Amino acid sequence: MRLYYSSASPFAAKARMAARHCGIDVESVSVDTSAEPADLLAANPLGKIPALVLDNGTSVYDSRVICDLFDRMSGNQLVPQELDAWRSVKTFEAAADGVGDALILGVYEVRYRPEEKRHPDWVDKQMRKADRGLAFLEDHIADLPDEPTTAHFALAGLLGWMAFRFEGKIERERPKLAQWLKQFPESFPAYGELQPRAA
Structure with a gap:
C-alpha cells in the first residue's frame, strides 16, 4: 500500500502513526500538493493528503477514513468498540x-x-x-x-x-x-x- 503525504501535514502524520501502531506496512510517498501531481490526483481527485492506495489499486482518503480502515484491518486496535x-x-x-x-x-x-x-x-x-x-x-x-x-x-x-x-x-x-x-x-x-x- 502507498500513503501519499507531506512531512508538514498533521493529518498525514496522524495516518502514518496509526499505521505504525497497527503494524500495517505502508510505503510513504512524499508529494507536493501545490504541484497537483498526477499520481496524487489519481489517488484523490481533491488533491489532498493523506491519500492511501490499497494493493488492489483502490483509493481511500481522508485521515479519518484511512484510520478507520486501519482500525478494521487490525481488529480494532485504534478505536474502542464500547x-x-x-x-x-x-x-x-x-x-x-x-x-x-x-x-x-x-x-x-x-x-x-x-x-x-x-x-x-x-x-x-x-x-x-x-x-x-x-x-x-x-x-x-x-x-x-x-x-x-x-x-x-x-x-x-x-x-x-x-x-x-x-x-x-x-x-x-x-x-x-x-x-x-x-x-x-x-x-x-x-x-x-x-x-x-x-x-
Whole structure:
C-alpha cells in the first residue's frame, strides 16, 4: 500500500502513526500538493493528503477514513468498540482535526492571498474556532484511554504541527496539552520519526 503525504501535514502524520501502531506496512510517498501531481490526483481527485492506495489499486482518503480502515484491518486496535468510549474517542479526534482545519485556513489566507485581499476578520474567526477547540481538548485530555487511539494520533499530529506553525502558543496557553505532547513519545516512541516537520 502507498500513503501519499507531506512531512508538514498533521493529518498525514496522524495516518502514518496509526499505521505504525497497527503494524500495517505502508510505503510513504512524499508529494507536493501545490504541484497537483498526477499520481496524487489519481489517488484523490481533491488533491489532498493523506491519500492511501490499497494493493488492489483502490483509493481511500481522508485521515479519518484511512484510520478507520486501519482500525478494521487490525481488529480494532485504534478505536474502542464500547459505545461511550467510541463516542468519546471519535469526538475528541474530530475536535483535534477541526482545530487543524481552522488553523490551516488561517495559514493559507496569509500564504496564498496578496496582502490587500486578505480578510483579517475571517482569519480571526478561524482562530476563535481553533481556540475553542483547543480549550475543549485540554478540558478532555484526561478522558483519553491509556492505549493509543485515533484521538491520540490526531492530537499528536496537531500539536506537532503547531509547534512550528504557531511556535510557543501551546506552551503559553494550554500547559496541559504541552505536557501531554512532551510525554507522548514515552507511550509511542515512533512519534520522533513520524511527527510533522516543517517543509
